[in-house]
Amino acid sequence: MSTAETSTAKAATAPTGRRPPLDPRGPRFGAAITAVLLLAVVFLSLTGESAAALALLAAITALFAWGALAGAGRHPYGLVFKRFVRPRLAPPTELEDAAPPTFAQAVGLAVCLVGLVLGLAGVPGSIGIAAAAAFVAAFLNAVFDYCLGCQIFLLLVRFGVLNRGGRPARQA
Amino acid sequence: MKPLEAIGLLFALLTATTVLGLLWRARQGRVSRVTGDIVTPADVATTTAFGPAATLLQFSTELCARCPGTRRLLGTVADSRPGVVHVDVDLTHRADLAKRYSILQTPTTLILDGAGRVRARVGGPPNRADISATLDAIAQNTATRTLTTTPGSSHVDR
Numbered sequence: 498m499s500t501a502e503t504s505t506a507k508a509a510t511a512p513t514g515r516r517p518p519l520d521p522r523g524p525r526f527g528a529a530i531t532a533v534l535l536l537a538v539v540f541l542s543l544t545g546e547s548a549a550a551l552a553l554l555a556a557i558t559a560l561f562a563w564g565a566l567a568g569a570g571r572h573p574y575g576l577v578f579k580r581f582v583r584p585r586l587a588p589p590t591e592l593e594d595a596a597p598p599t600f601a602q603a604v605g606l607a608v609c610l611v612g613l614v615l616g617l618a619g620v621p622g623s624i625g626i627a628a629a630a631a632f633v634a635a636f637l638n639a640v641f642d643y644c645l646g647c648q649i650f651l652l653l654v655r656f657g658v659l660n661r662g663g664r665p666a667r668q669a
Numbered sequence: 670m671k672p673l674e675a676i677g678l679l680f681a682l683l684t685a686t687t688v689l690g691l692l693w694r695a696r697q698g699r700v701s702r703v704t705g706d707i708v709t710p711a712d713v714a715t716t717t718a719f720g721p722a723a724t725l726l727q728f729s730t731e732l733c734a735r736c737p738g739t740r741r742l743l744g745t746v747a748d749s750r751p752g753v754v755h756v757d758v759d760l761t762h763r764a765d766l767a768k769r770y771s772i773l774q775t776p777t778t779l780i781l782d783g784a785g786r787v788r789a790r791v792g793g794p795p796n797r798a799d800i801s802a803t804l805d806a807i808a809q810n811t812a813t814r815t816l817t818t819t820p821g822s823s824h825v826d827r
Contacts, residue, residue: 536679536682536683539678539682540676540679543670543675543678543679544670544671544672544675545670593737594734594737596731596732597732597733597734629682632682632686633686636683636686636687637686637689637690637693640687640690641693641694643690643693644733644734644735646734647730647732647735647774647775648774650730650731651730651733651760651767651772651773651775654760654761654767655764655768655772656764657764
C-alpha cells in the first residue's frame with residue numbers, strides 16, 4: 498500500500514495534495530469505461546472464454562496500475578476526458594483533490610491483481626469474481642459518485658493500518 | 670455457460686448494484702435526530718471553543734472527496750448564524766476518535782446544542798436546508814428550556 502503511505506506522509510493540515518486538483522467528472526468518466534470493460538470480463542469468464550477474460554483483466558489491471566502510480570489526473574481515460582469530453586461540458590462547479598481517486602485506482606489494482614494471481618494459479622472463477630467485485634465499485638463510482646477509496650481509507654485508519662506510530666499535533 | 674444465461678447473470682449483477690447505489694444515495698446527507706453524550710473540545714482534541722448556540726462537529730480524513738465541500742458548506746452556515754461554530758476534526762491520525770464516535774464514513778457531522786450534547790448526526794455530505802432546520806429546532810428547544818427554567822429559580826439544566 499505504498500500509495501496510502503505517500504498520501505498520508507504529506508502535510509496533515511492541507512487538503513490539497515501534491516497533485517493538481519481534478520474535475521470530479523473525469524474520474525467518473527474513467528470509472529464508466531472501466532465498469533463496461535469489467536462487465537465484459539465477467540461475461541467472457543462466464544461463457545468459458547478464460548484466456549480472453551484473463552487478457553482483458555490483465556489490461557484493466559495495467560491501467561489501474563498506471564492510475565495508481567501516475568495519479569488519477571494522468572490516467573489515459575483522464576487524458577481522453579480532458580481532451581475530448583470536458584470541452585463539451587459546462588465548467589465544473591468545483592475541483593476535487595486528486596488523492597481520493599488515485600487511492601481508488603490502487604484499490605482497484607489490488608482487487609484485480611488478486612483475481613489475476615488466483616486465475617493464473619488455476620483457482621476456478623477467481624477472474625470473474627474479482628472482475629464482478631471491481632465492477633460494483635466502478636459502477637457505483639461512475640453512476641452514484643460513490644468514493645470507495647475514501648471508505649477503504651477510513652477503514653484502514655480505524656484498523657490502525659495507517660500511522661500506527663505517529664500522533665502529530667492536532668489542528669482545529 | 671450459454672451466452673444468454675451469462676447475459677441474464679450480468680443483468681442481475683447490474684440490477685443488484687443499482688439497488689445498492691440507490692439505497693446508499695438515499696441515506697447520504699440524511700439528518701437523524703439523536704440524543705447523545707456531551708462532547709467537549711478536549712474530547713476531540715481541538716482548541717477551538719464550541720458554539721454557545723450550537724456546534725457543527727465534522728469528522729474528515731485526508732483522503733475524502735466530499736470533505737472539503739462539506740467543510741465549506743458548514744463553514745458558511747456557521748458564519749451566517751450567531752453562536753454557531755464549525756469544527757472539522759481530521760481522523761487520519763486519530764483512529765481512537767473514529768471508534769469512539771462510531772464514524773463509518775467521511776464526512777460525518779454531529780450537531781451539538783449549546784451545552785455540547787449531541788442532537789443530530791449526518792452521514793455523508795449534508796444539505797444546507799436540513800442543517801438549518803436542525804439548528805432552528807435546537808435553538809427553539811434551548812429557548813423554551815431557558816424560559817421555563819429561568820424565572821426565579823436557581824435550577825441549572827445540566
